[in-house]
Amino acid sequence: MRFWFIVPAAGVGRRMGGVLPKQYLKLGEQTIIEHTLYCLRNHPAISGVVLVISPTDQYWPQLHLPEYSVPLWVAEGGVERCHSVLNGLYKLQERAADDDWVLVHDAARPCLRADDIDKLINNLQTHAVGGLLGLPVADTIKQVDESGMITKTVDRCGLWRALTPQMFRLGLLREALNNALSVGYIVTDEASAMEFQGYRPMMIEGAADNIKMTHPNDLSLVKTFLQQQGRAI
Ligand code: CTP
Ligand code: MG
Numbered sequence: 001m002r003f004w005f006i007v008p009a010a011g012v013g014r015r016m017g018g019v020l021p022k023q024y025l026k027l028g029e030q031t032i033i034e035h036t037l038y039c040l041r042n043h044p045a046i047s048g049v050v051l052v053i054s055p056t057d058q059y060w061p062q063l064h065l066p067e068y069s070v071p072l073w074v075a076e077g078g079v080e081r082c083h084s085v086l087n088g089l090y091k092l093q094e095r096a097a098d099d100d101w102v103l104v105h106d107a108a109r110p111c112l113r114a115d116d117i118d119k120l121i122n123n124l125q126t127h128a129v130g131g132l133l134g135l136p137v138a139d140t141i142k143q144v145d146e147s148g149m150i151t152k153t154v155d156r157c158g159l160w161r162a163l164t165p166q167m168f169r170l171g172l173l174r175e176a177l178n179n180a181l182s183v184g185y186i187v188t189d190e191a192s193a194m195e196f197q198g199y200r201p202m203m204i205e206g207a208a209d210n211i212k213m214t215h216p217n218d219l220s221l222v223k224t225f226l227q228q229q230g231r232a233i
Contacts, residue, residue: 074091101169104165
């Protein structure tokens, strides 16, 4: 049984603002994308990583990456995240089999822990469908209309936030993403595409520090979390 990573990194980071896409912001000596790859490319269970970057990306070729145990290939990004992931799957297909497991992980989540990768693999490798890391919602959830007025309090029982990695079989995920896109459904994660096919992915509780860097304030949070993990910053 083989496990591969696809890392979508072809976004522009609009909500983060600034000129530089957020995955190229520096934290210490390294960029965010390098912090993200650190965990995956040193993990003994992983056969290879496909990094998906924008066709207009000028930053990736300028990085000086150290040697890692896990090989990396680059694929071209698409208009939305789901197009980028699909391109990554096609690239991976040159080396991987349809029933190999693929873990899709956002480049913008540099605080992923090796033991969360282990947890996902250990819980799902014998599962028929696969699943993802997530966290139960802690706050009270409100539905609000366009004027800002609350229309409803949503029962948070059973509500989870979807994180990454999301782990599915290469062939089934490719089919699911293609089917969603063929009807114009732009899925924001892999599990949504699998659900659209009628599958029921498993939710596995992950670490709370696996945040997606989205807004400017997240950079200092990421720094704190990486320092707490003892990672060099
Ligand atoms: N991503 C991608 N291809 C796209 C859009 C996004 O590979 N066409 C990647 C991003 O680089 C990121 C991950 O998907 O690592 C999650 O997306 P998000 O956090 O939304 O990043 P951006 O799209 O870059 O940010 P924003 O939505 O604020 O522009
Ligand atoms: Mg986006």
